[in-house]
Amino acid sequence: MSTPNTTVPLTTLTPKDFSSDQDVRWCPGCGDYAILNQVRRVLAALGSRREKTVFVSGIGCSSRFPYYMNTYGFHSIHGRAPAIASGVKIANPELDVWIVTGDGDGLSIGGNHLLHILRRNVNVNILLFNNRIYGLTKGQYSPTSEEGKKTKSSPMGAIDIPITPLSIALAAEASFVARAIDVDKNLADVLQAAAQHRGTSFVEIYQDCNIFNHFAFQYATDKATKDEHVIYLEHGKPLVFGKNRDKGIRLDGSHKPEVVQLGKGVTEDDLIFHDQNDENLAFLLSRLSYPQFPEPMGVFYKAEDDCYEDLLDGQVRQAVAAKGSPDLDAFLRSGETYTVGA
Amino acid sequence: MVAGTPTNAASQPAAAGASHTQRVELASAVIRFAGDSGDGMQLAGSQFTDTSAIAGNDVATLPDFPAEIRAPAGTVPGVSGFQINFSSQDIHTPGDEVNALIAMNPAAFKAHIQDVQNGGVVVVNDSEFDKVNLRKAGYPEGYNPLDDSKYQDRYKIYRVPISRLNDESLAGSGMTAKDTGRCKNMWALGLIYFLYDRSLDTTIKYLDDYFGKKKKLPQVAEANIKALKAGYYFGETAEIFPVRYHVGRAPVSPGTYRKVTGNEATAMGLVTASKLSGKTLIYCTYPITPASDILHDLATMRHMGVKTFQAEDEIAAVCAAIGVAFAGQLAVTGTSGPGLALKSEAIGLAVMTELPLVVIDVQRGGPSTGLPTKTEQSDLLQAMFGRNGDCPVIVLAAQSPADCFNAAIEAVRLAFKHMAPVLLLTDGYIANGSEPWKVPDASSFEKIPVSHPTDAASFKPYQRDEHLARPWAIPGTPGLEHRIGGLEKADITGAVSYDPANHHRMTELRAAKIVKVVDDVPPAQVYGPEQGDLLVVGWGGTYGSIRTAVERAQHEGRSVAGLHMRHLNPMPANLGQVFRRYKKVLVPELNTGQLRMLLRARYLIDARGLNKIYGKPFLVEEIHYAIEHMLSGQWGDRESIPPQPHALEASAPAQELHTGG
């Protein structure tokens, strides 16, 4: 900054202060609206500064997100947001960088970049809006669409096996892995935990595309059924679910998870206790899927680890300490030189 | 026997010692070390280069790496070569014909003998010319080219049992046979130092520093030095060479020099640009031949504040660089042709978002994977047009190894000033080739100005300055929060716009912005007569051979001038006028005529081409021939001609006659 006296007084910002002047153009009823509102709220609650916040996205419905935030934003090209965000963080580690992506953008065309930002543990927050469909291109099946799904591009049913974003993230050495639902209250808690984690935070958000894949997550959102199909993870607590909190998940004799009815000799002590620092457990939880199991929501896994951009800065400091930082003349003359006399 | 280009001075007997060896003064000499890729030929060659540069010669080198890294030992595809032209005069190329070849095995002999001039010196490692190696090289059973009178008559062949003599010189050192064998390149180098009257000091110091101090292997240093000296003393005492040669100092201006390859100079240029602009250099790349050495060099420069980012792929590399540019630092990505293809879409994003980005393309043989270790100039049209949409970028090309330094600085300067991607083209030949470089004083550089807006009231993301550049507002600046992206932007505000007239206007503005860069492009200048029969136009790494050929034709009284283009987009403003001052225009290129196509389209001139796609640089002779051919009126209607076969290659009997199965 060339003029040091331009610091803005630290007034408290409201969610509205994070809204840009652009009209939001998602389809009416799209799950993206709920997520947008929660993100604005969380940023305000965390005392984030607009000028320090950057939203980076790729291509897809979700990737319009940066336009609606009154922060710095980069709506880039298909699948590449993690790479662009990595560059931003390497250039300026002080910035608070959020990546907004979708199941197509993040897991299909940009799958490789997702793997690598996770393993590098760049300190960003990744929000993957999973609607199990291609929305912007008007309804083709995606990498998370269920087998047999009939869409415009799969009239006889999709024959690709879907992938589970959280399993992928864990396999890629992610240091923070969580899941939430667009319309669920606990989205705010998950977003807040993600924002506060140092390292790459990966959050899968179930998002309803009410135009091309409406009700894809109805089992998890419908008031009548949701308690039976969703299990909220709490660190140190047993895996209990159900409307009457009378069911749980335990490991059977061959260490496979099974749903059990509490009572009749089964107590909470027999259940799996959630440990958000246990990556094996996290992977096991990531494999639980509807309809066989209730699907876990909340923080699956969290680990403290160094961030890529800090390590890189550290190497620069270390090199300067070891070799000094020569001026240009000394630099250009370092190594083998020889002098030709007059 | 000949082992170089004679001077006008008469040869004189060597003054020193009891030797009967004659001493011959040469103006310049071209020698080539060739052996198996495990034989250390690159080291021998680069040591000879350093020693010659320090002795005051002008030097130019051409390393020739095997195309296959794991080619079987002893076979022709596994041969590695290193050519050095060292001279008492100003030179621009590594030389056409080889005056002296050092062949460490039959495969090296087979692969390189046809490049040796008639009557040239060939020193072979006779120990390795056994049945097994002759077979591996593909010679028929029972045949040894060294016994073939075709070669004996044509060349002065010295059969020296280098492997055996090297082993003997190191007997009793306590080293294994394998480790001893690895010193034979130094033994050979010692012998060639004797032949060309060079001091051993530079190499002894190098071996001491590298093996002794850096690798902490003093016994390896000692063995190599012993082998080096043994080779030298063998030359002295065995008196196998009837003459020794000497190449005197070149008239170089006084100062501090270093030898640089193009990739080294590129790396140093980028660091220099970082210091001149006060921006952190962040080099985002994915390993690719022949560009990787830029990454390797920059990775050792953390103490200069340099950050390197080895991305997961080419696309991630350029995208990370775009993120760097958005965040306000010096963003550079480097690659070669196939990688540039992968970066196309992202470069379009940088054009749309109007961010300063430097993309370096070290060109190699294409298309597809092509010839990774060989040179070519076939990415020019890709650099100019290889993106979707009307998507102009600034395009520059470096002309020699040392010139990469200036070209890199200029690329950064233009990117910052014009808020535009700059594509800098080098090639495998100048990237790996080396030449002496007079190290400039830092005080001679102009600062690279950079400014970032801070005033929220007046800020508009796509409001342009007098160069049509938009403001570089960076995240972290209060009040300037804005969104950019790949969708079409509304003029001035930068909001997303689908307005037809706006799209038309923005397309024109993006083009006009690049056209305006011409204000920073110096007028094209010719070397030679201001008007005449022929203008030879080149670009990029062919500068040295074209210039040498043009100057030779000028000495022969031809009315020919040369013009070398560094700025390919935009081109110098006066270029069209210059063309009109010559009757004919010849464009030699290492491609099928890409610059020729641009010049014909743009200036409506009848440019003709000399086009070579051999994966190798031009020989001076090839260009000289094309000049003569054109001036003699024999060219006819052909738009281009291939190089005429090298005289020696055409008549070389070796490969055609004796290639086995």
Ligand code: SF4
């Ligand atoms: S297509 Fe689906 S995901 Fe896209 S905006 Fe409409 S409802 Fe939302």
